[in-house]
Amino acid sequence: MDWPVFEAEKLKAFAITVFEKMGCSPEHARLAGNVLLDADLRGIDSHGLARLSGYVRLWAAGRINTSPRITVVHETPSTAVVDGDGGLGLIVAPFAMEAAIAKAGHCGTGWVAVRNSNHFGIAAHHAMLALPHDMIGVAMTNASPLVAPTFSTERLLGTNPIAVAIPAGSEQPFVLDMATTTAANGKLEILQRLGKNAPAGWIQTKEGKPSVNPFELKEGGALLPLGSDYEHGSHKGYGLGAVVDILSAVLSGANYGPWVPPFVAFLQPVSNPVGAGIGHFLGAMRIDAFRPAEEFKHHMDNWLRRFRTAQPVSGAERVLVPGDIEAETAARRLQQGIPVNPVVLNDLHELARKLSVPAIR
Amino acid sequence: MDWPVFEAEKLKAFAITVFEKMGCSPEHARLAGNVLLDADLRGIDSHGLARLSGYVRLWAAGRINTSPRITVVHETPSTAVVDGDGGLGLIVAPFAMEAAIAKAGHCGTGWVAVRNSNHFGIAAHHAMLALPHDMIGVAMTNASPLVAPTFSTERLLGTNPIAVAIPAGSEQPFVLDMATTTAANGKLEILQRLGKNAPAGWIQTKEGKPSVNPFELKEGGALLPLGSDYEHGSHKGYGLGAVVDILSAVLSGANYGPWVPPFVAFLQPVSNPVGAGIGHFLGAMRIDAFRPAEEFKHHMDNWLRRFRTAQPVSGAERVLVPGDIEAETAARRLQQGIPVNPVVLNDLHELARKLSVPAIR
Numbered sequence: 001m002d003w004p005v006f007e008a009e010k011l012k013a014f015a016i017t018v019f020e021k022m023g024c025s026p027e028h029a030r031l032a033g034n035v036l037l038d039a040d041l042r043g044i045d046s047h048g049l050a051r052l053s054g055y056v057r058l059w060a061a062g063r064i065n066t067s068p069r070i071t072v073v074h075e076t077p078s079t080a081v082v083d084g085d086g087g088l089g090l091i092v093a094p095f096a097m098e099a100a101i102a103k104a105g106h107c108g109t110g111w112v113a114v115r116n117s118n119h120f121g122i123a124a125h126h127a128m129l130a131l132p133h134d135m136i137g138v139a140m141t142n143a144s145p146l147v148a149p150t151f152s153t154e155r156l157l158g159t160n161p162i163a164v165a166i167p168a169g170s171e172q173p174f175v176l177d178m179a180t181t182t183a184a185n186g187k188l189e190i191l192q193r194l195g196k197n198a199p200a201g202w203i204q205t206k207e208g209k210p211s212v213n214p215f216e217l218k219e220g221g222a223l224l225p226l227g228s229d230y231e232h233g234s235h236k237g238y239g240l241g242a243v244v245d246i247l248s249a250v251l252s253g254a255n256y257g258p259w260v261p262p263f264v265a266f267l268q269p270v271s272n273p274v275g276a277g278i279g280h281f282l283g284a285m286r287i288d289a290f291r292p293a294e295e296f297k298h299h300m301d302n303w304l305r306r307f308r309t310a311q312p313v314s315g316a317e318r319v320l321v322p323g324d325i326e327a328e329t330a331a332r333r334l335q336q337g338i339p340v341n342p343v344v345l346n347d348l349h350e351l352a353r354k355l356s357v358p359a360i361r
Numbered sequence: 362m363d364w365p366v367f368e369a370e371k372l373k374a375f376a377i378t379v380f381e382k383m384g385c386s387p388e389h390a391r392l393a394g395n396v397l398l399d400a401d402l403r404g405i406d407s408h409g410l411a412r413l414s415g416y417v418r419l420w421a422a423g424r425i426n427t428s429p430r431i432t433v434v435h436e437t438p439s440t441a442v443v444d445g446d447g448g449l450g451l452i453v454a455p456f457a458m459e460a461a462i463a464k465a466g467h468c469g470t471g472w473v474a475v476r477n478s479n480h481f482g483i484a485a486h487h488a489m490l491a492l493p494h495d496m497i498g499v500a501m502t503n504a505s506p507l508v509a510p511t512f513s514t515e516r517l518l519g520t521n522p523i524a525v526a527i528p529a530g531s532e533q534p535f536v537l538d539m540a541t542t543t544a545a546n547g548k549l550e551i552l553q554r555l556g557k558n559a560p561a562g563w564i565q566t567k568e569g570k571p572s573v574n575p576f577e578l579k580e581g582g583a584l585l586p587l588g589s590d591y592e593h594g595s596h597k598g599y600g601l602g603a604v605v606d607i608l609s610a611v612l613s614g615a616n617y618g619p620w621v622p623p624f625v626a627f628l629q630p631v632s633n634p635v636g637a638g639i640g641h642f643l644g645a646m647r648i649d650a651f652r653p654a655e656e657f658k659h660h661m662d663n664w665l666r667r668f669r670t671a672q673p674v675s676g677a678e679r680v681l682v683p684g685d686i687e688a689e690t691a692a693r694r695l696q697q698g699i700p701v702n703p704v705v706l707n708d709l710h711e712l713a714r715k716l717s718v719p720a721i722r
Binding site for chain 2: 109152199247251256274296
């Protein structure tokens, strides 16, 4: 791999400059830059600076408000609904997560449904905000419809990710961040670039027939829910994606299902929305609302060690816990820098020219 | 199918008699009978009266306390930890769910972690207790280790189900109840009786190689997490099963992972437990802690209708929403009676003889 490598701080500074140029306040630009960089650090390259020009295009199309008044529109001691005022999800979601954490501090748990938002980056970032508070963090979001329910030809759900971050003592924390599909769209993009077929069970044609064509979505095809087909439990992946959609949007007043506005600026939102923007659902649970945090962490370390030292199958080096690869990648990239795909780098240079800001060097 | 058919009330009365014979109070026996019958009504036959003699054997082995003092041992406004005192999960879980519902009534949501319990029947039953209160219900439990994490040969997790029940207006509610494995153990038992192989992707041998032998678990093999293999996202099913284990047991002080005691009486619990009994996690969220319940139900009906009327693939009659089949089965069986597998009926007759109670007739 001979991709150019950059220091994390340099990439983050570029992202912050771009967000400021879009009209974000310095504080908001810093927040948004943090979320994007976290994706690149953790190796979720599809959700990092590679998305920056996508956000800019949405803003240029008038579909992102860069000076939002983010407000709590309804609340109880353990819940709130946040209106993101059409702002970047990268800014709205941390706001909502901080509200959830504050509520958990007062009454044990906090749950915040968000409407009128946009794409929030990687779910893990928001869930992990709970960790330093000795809380379990939960983050989910709905997204543009690309996924067909089991037995349907229609694209009615997004890849609707779920993240759960659980603190530990001396062991690295448990951080699950998963799309509720068999494979996320980013994995198809990688195959497209390599000119390779997709494995069976990831996608279907617009008639609902199995396909291995990584370009199938452009032909009206759909991603498949986790499980791939009914015999292998795709109704479960579909059910989980549906729960994410309902908690994020039906509970908050955002658009749901096929009404969710597309992330790409070249596709128009539907003309008959059922809510405002896209929706998220964020939660925080204080560990010591259940048992003393030290006691929990002692057992959590024991849990993590047992799974990390489990007997691997022949040919596998070790058994992983959710988040292990990402934590190791982040530690390495923080030290050694972040390799950037030359296609993405060109795109960022182009963006710098268009916005008249200094290019990454 | 020429299985004998019985009225639901008759089967429930038998279950209640057996639970009373085990020493349960009339109130507890009624609660437990309700949960078992609900499984038979909803078509989850593996979790209904078919399990009754399993509970009796555990009780005979001294591993179920039929006069438990179920107590809240710790609480905050939105959380509690319940100690089931070694009682039937069928009784402990509804107690904990009522506590969650009461907390949600006061502060928006309620979350209850349970330790020192036993198998709680179908998760959907407990989650659905929230529906008449215009609340979303959540229920999960850990279970005897039968599932291997991705890339491991070891059985470290149970089938660890997740249920989410969401109220609606005029439409039937949304009720997801799913094992976090590709296929539940009950489906293997059906194949064993039919003498058929399992589909690829459900199980592995004790060395971690693919298998289609429905008896593989008896040879030390394991069930596979939802997703079947890494290429199809089994690390996601493993991650979800792990979250269920941690919320149910590490948070409550129950046994977790490979330390979870077996449901079958002929297998002994481990000699070095890390907690008390098995664990559950139950939650309730009041709809109007987020938005007015009528507004939510209006949109939920719209969501449900859109998915229920989605275009099916060729050869499929319609697109289903989680819980549709179960609700239709329950309505039919309530009217027409419940067909009972003759093997199960024999087992129940045997049980009646052993306990000197009147057999089902």
